[in-house]
Amino acid sequence: MISIQNISKKYGAQQVLNKVNLEFSGGQSIALIGPNGSGKTTLIKSILGLVLADQGQINVQNQDISLGPDYRKIIGYMPQLSKFPEQMKVGQLFSLIKKIRRDIAQNEYDLSLYNDFGIAKMEGKSLGALSGGMKQQVSAALAFLFRPKIIILDEPTAGLDPISNSILKHKVNEARAQNCLLITTSHILNDLEEMCNHVVYLMDGKIVLNEEMKFIAETTGEANLNKMVIKFLQTGKIAKCKI
Amino acid sequence: MQNISFSIAADLLKNKAIFIYGLLLAVLGWGMFLIESQPEKTILALLQITLIVVPLMTSIFATIYYYNSAEFIQLLLIQPLKRRSIIWGIFAGLSSGFVLSFLVGIGLPLLLFYPTTASLHLILSGTFLSVIFTGLALLVSTHQQDKARSIGFVLLLWIFFTFIFDGILLWAMYQLADYPIEQSILFGTFLNPVSVARTLVVMQTEAAALLGLSGAIFKDFFGSLKGSFIAMLILIIWGILPYLFVKRKFLTRDF
Amino acid sequence: MLIRTAFFIISFCVHFSLGANTILVGKTLSVKSISHALTLAKDGDTILVRKGTYCEKTLMIKQSITLFTKESAKIDAQGVANDILVIFADNVRIKGFQFVNVGVSFLKEAAAIRLVHCKNVIVENNKIDSCFFGIYIEQAKNSIISDNQIRGAFKDEASAGNAIHAWKGDALSICNNFITGHRDGIYFEFVNNSFIENNKSQYNLRYGLHFMFSNDDGYENNIFQDNGAGVAVMFSRNIIMRNNWFIHNWGGASYGLLLKEISDGSIDKNHFIENTIGIMAEGANRLTISNNKFMLNGTAMDIKGNCLDNKIIQNDFVANTFEVVTNSKQNNNFFDENYWSNYSGYDLNRDSFGDIAYRPVNLFAKITNEVPSATFLLHSPFVRLMEIGEKIFPQFIPQSLMDKRPKIKPYAYD
Numbered sequence: 019m020i021s022i023q024n025i026s027k028k029y030g031a032q033q034v035l036n037k038v039n040l041e042f043s044g045g046q047s048i049a050l051i052g053p054n055g056s057g058k059t060t061l062i063k064s065i066l067g068l069v070l071a072d073q074g075q076i077n078v079q080n081q082d083i084s085l086g087p088d089y090r091k092i093i094g095y096m097p098q099l100s101k102f103p104e105q106m107k108v109g110q111l112f113s114l115i116k117k118i119r120r121d122i123a124q125n126e127y128d129l130s131l132y133n134d135f136g137i138a139k140m141e142g143k144s145l146g147a148l149s150g151g152m153k154q155q156v157s158a159a160l161a162f163l164f165r166p167k168i169i170i171l172d173e174p175t176a177g178l179d180p181i182s183n184s185i186l187k188h189k190v191n192e193a194r195a196q197n198c199l200l201i202t203t204s205h206i207l208n209d210l211e212e213m214c215n216h217v218v219y220l221m222d223g224k225i226v227l228n229e230e231m232k233f234i235a236e237t238t239g240e241a242n243l244n245k246m247v248i249k250f251l252q253t254g255k256i257a258k259c260k261i
Numbered sequence: 262m263q264n265i266s267f268s269i270a271a272d273l274l275k276n277k278a279i280f281i282y283g284l285l286l287a288v289l290g291w292g293m294f295l296i297e298s299q300p301e302k303t304i305l306a307l308l309q310i311t312l313i314v315v316p317l318m319t320s321i322f323a324t325i326y327y328y329n330s331a332e333f334i335q336l337l338l339i340q341p342l343k344r345r346s347i348i349w350g351i352f353a354g355l356s357s358g359f360v361l362s363f364l365v366g367i368g369l370p371l372l373l374f375y376p377t378t379a380s381l382h383l384i385l386s387g388t389f390l391s392v393i394f395t396g397l398a399l400l401v402s403t404h405q406q407d408k409a410r411s412i413g414f415v416l417l418l419w420i421f422f423t424f425i426f427d428g429i430l431l432w433a434m435y436q437l438a439d440y441p442i443e444q445s446i447l448f449g450t451f452l453n454p455v456s457v458a459r460t461l462v463v464m465q466t467e468a469a470a471l472l473g474l475s476g477a478i479f480k481d482f483f484g485s486l487k488g489s490f491i492a493m494l495i496l497i498i499w500g501i502l503p504y505l506f507v508k509r510k511f512l513t514r515d516f
Numbered sequence: 517m518l519i520r521t522a523f524f525i526i527s528f529c530v531h532f533s534l535g536a537n538t539i540l541v542g543k544t545l546s547v548k549s550i551s552h553a554l555t556l557a558k559d560g561d562t563i564l565v566r567k568g569t570y571c572e573k574t575l576m577i578k579q580s581i582t583l584f585t586k587e588s589a590k591i592d593a594q595g596v597a598n599d600i601l602v603i604f605a606d607n608v609r610i611k612g613f614q615f616v617n618v619g620v621s622f623l624k625e626a627a628a629i630r631l632v633h634c635k636n637v638i639v640e641n642n643k644i645d646s647c648f649f650g651i652y653i654e655q656a657k658n659s660i661i662s663d664n665q666i667r668g669a670f671k672d673e674a675s676a677g678n679a680i681h682a683w684k685g686d687a688l689s690i691c692n693n694f695i696t697g698h699r700d701g702i703y704f705e706f707v708n709n710s711f712i713e714n715n716k717s718q719y720n721l722r723y724g725l726h727f728m729f730s731n732d733d734g735y736e737n738n739i740f741q742d743n744g745a746g747v748a749v750m751f752s753r754n755i756i757m758r759n760n761w762f763i764h765n766w767g768g769a770s771y772g773l774l775l776k777e778i779s780d781g782s783i784d785k786n787h788f789i790e791n792t793i794g795i796m797a798e799g800a801n802r803l804t805i806s807n808n809k810f811m812l813n814g815t816a817m818d819i820k821g822n823c824l825d826n827k828i829i830q831n832d833f834v835a836n837t838f839e840v841v842t843n844s845k846q847n848n849n850f851f852d853e854n855y856w857s858n859y860s861g862y863d864l865n866r867d868s869f870g871d872i873a874y875r876p877v878n879l880f881a882k883i884t885n886e887v888p889s890a891t892f893l894l895h896s897p898f899v900r901l902m903e904i905g906e907k908i909f910p911q912f913i914p915q916s917l918m919d920k921r922p923k924i925k926p927y928a929y930d
Binding site: 455 | 812814834835837857858883886887889890892893894895896897898899900901
Binding site: 066067068086087088097103105115121 | 277330331332335338341342343344513
């Protein structure tokens with residue numbers, strides 16, 4: 019579904035992405051992890067077209083993304099620390115985005131998160147007045163609204179209460195079951211192990227780990243993703259990984 | 262995709278700052294006509310407002326808006342929208358908001374209380390200046406990450422175009438008084454949209470004085486429709502040019 | 517005026533009572549040309565010309581006759597640069613003709629009608645078209661030029677003649693004429709005690725009206741519009757100028773009224789509208805300029821430093837770009853009780869005059885005087901800024917040029 023070929027990006031002197039190659043396909047739920055500043059967000063933004071890579075090519079469903087914005091029709095994105103225009107009302111936000119996405123008919127909307135999070139009750143509130151968690155709920159509901167085939171979640175669970183957290187996880191797993199591709203970044207690895215089946219570890223703009231979760235668990239003998247990764251990296255398995 | 266630009270523009274028009282700006286202009290525009298009984302004097306006062314207040318407010322508001330709507334822009338960018346429709350929506354939305362405020366605040370009282378060709382030219386000037394300074398503000402904002410710096414830079418541009426430029430021109434006229442410099446002055450003025458907008462109106466209100474100038478080029482320029490026509494053409498160029506650079510930057514930058 | 521006209525009427529009655537003849541001229545009559553009629557006419561006779569076009573060589577009138585037509589007979593000079601009619605005699609009256617096609621010559625100032633050394637002549641109700649000079653007056657006295665229409669179609673000043681040209685005259689009356697397209701509309705040189713009234717002079721290449729070395733004259737109720745350089749009064753004394761309209765005289769060296777080396781006259785109740793310069797005064801002394809209205813001029817009044825003791829009082833200055841301009845730091849003229857629309861003072865004691873004095877000369881006016889192309893910066897915010905500075909710390913403008921009692925409302929509104 020997504021093919022990332024030889025992507026590099028520099029901010030000034032800092033090499034944020036260094037010849038990254040990745041192939042993702044439907045039914046995968048990717049845990050995109052790595053230390054701060056490792057290039058996770060840049061990679062996501064490159065897929066979304068927010069950041070234009072210096073080198074390389076990204077294909078989404080065999081379509082070069084630099085050719086036009088239409089590929090984003092099948093992508094849902096939930097940004098890190100959802101920021102919205104402050105004075106805009108929640109209802110206005112939804113109607114604006116719906117107006118932009120005329121390609122999806124009204125009866126095709128996926129309203130499950132919208133309903134589960136009770137966003138209808140927030141409609142009259144302005145986005146600036148919402149708490150961080152509520153903004154995340156709005157953001158998540160928007161990301162799934164148009165039934166995307168690819169869903170990118172940047173730190174989705176930060177700020178969500180436990181109930182909302184489990185609603186979202188459930189939704190992610192449901193989507194994966196429907197053969198969607200999910201890419202999730204988070205520092206809370208516990209959350210990821212419940213929703214992901216594949217791990218990509220980025221460090222200094224390079225991929226140091228790109229394996230099925232099951233495989234890592236088997237080789238390390240750990241059940242906890244946190245420990246898995248640490249052990250995997252410490253035991254020098256890096257060398258064996260496809261880079 | 263034109264619908265999208267329109268949606269963005271429509272959303273922008275709801276902005277409170279634009280409303281406040283319109284209110285300010287309305288107080289000045291309608292107030293002037295209500296307290297001053299001689300419309301010939303009022304139009305000159307409104308000319309000053311148009312030359313000083315419109316560029317200042319437009320560029321400051323546009324800059325602040327651009328930075329404050331960073332999230333909104335990002336939200337739009339992740340939709341299946343072309344970047345060019347987004348930046349066009351922002352430019353068109355901001356410009357039309359400022360133009361609308363100007364038309365209601367200054368244009369309407371002018372048409373009601375003093376419907377002359379001079380008023381019409383003043384309305385045109387204000388409209389052009391609104392668009393031009395929106396473009397200049399976006400030009401600075403898209404090339405500069407820091408909001409405070411951008412505001413500072415936009416203020417400098419404003420001071421340069423409204424005050425310093427004419428000061429330099431006057432200084433040059435004194436230095437070169439013995440040479441035939443009329444033509445160069447005329448061309449020099451084209452480099453400043455505020456001067457061109459001013460000239461467009463002054464050609465109507467003070468033609469008697471302008472025709473006192475001895476240079477044949479002035480007579481040719483001010484004595485006919487050609488002058489207004491050229492002035493408007495230059496204002497149109499000034500409206501388009503900054504936007505082209507804004508677009509170029511917006512299409513290639515990272516968010 | 518009235519007395520003079522009455523005098524003419526009486527004198528004509530006297531002629532008729534003496535058994536004067538009327539000679540008829542017509543294409544089908546026995547007298548077929550005016551020149552023939554003139555050989556037959558005696559003092560007091562009347563020559564009545566019937567309809568038709570008469571191609572005459574110069575007609576010399578040496579008797580006191582009335583030459584008139586009721587059917588606007590046309591006298592055509594066919595482009596030859598000779599006068600059509602030359603009046604040498606007193607008490608001649610010319611009425612109702614059309615004069616056309618007097619040719620241009622650089623050797624000879626040929627005119628449709630020439631008055632030479634005569635008095636009590638009346639030239640009225642004639643139409644003069646495409647003639648080098650219209651009516652040329654040499655050393656005439658007590659004569660009336662009225663109700664004529666004089667139209668030229670000249671393109672450049674050097675080869676154009678004046679419509680009514682008077683050189684040495686006394687007690688002339690020029691009234692109700694319509695004049696257009698000549699060099700000067702009316703030109704007076706060494707003409708005294710004369711009066712110009714109710715004329716309209718427009719689109720002339722140089723001046724609508726031009727005085728040179730003429731004293732004790734007056735002009736009233738005339739309209740001077742769109743002339744090359746307005747009206748000029750030069751090297752003259754005691755000219756009374758009242759109730760005239762100076763409109764839309766635009767251009768580089770164009771004025772409503774140019775005063776040059778003149779003294780002791782008055783300029784009263786005139787309108788100066790949309791002129792590049794309303795009044796331009798050089799070496800004008802002891803004039804009273806009062807009750808005029810200056811409106812929408814580039815400069816209302818340009819008063820040079822060599823003007824002394826003029827009184828500028830109770831005028832309305834409305835919406836002029838510059839109100840007063842001068843090239844001097846001194847001021848020797850008296851401004852009082854004028855209305856200045858750029859004045860923004862207040863009137864707390866309610867005497868209808870502003871409580872603080874007004875200085876009508878501003879810094880920018882001075883700048884444009886030194887660097888004319890600076891006019892281009894009119895209404896620039898930068899200029900506004902400089903003017904505010906000059907008001908706070910006066911440096912350049914003449915401090916004594918002020919109106920101590922600026923009127924709050926225009927006189928026109930009272």
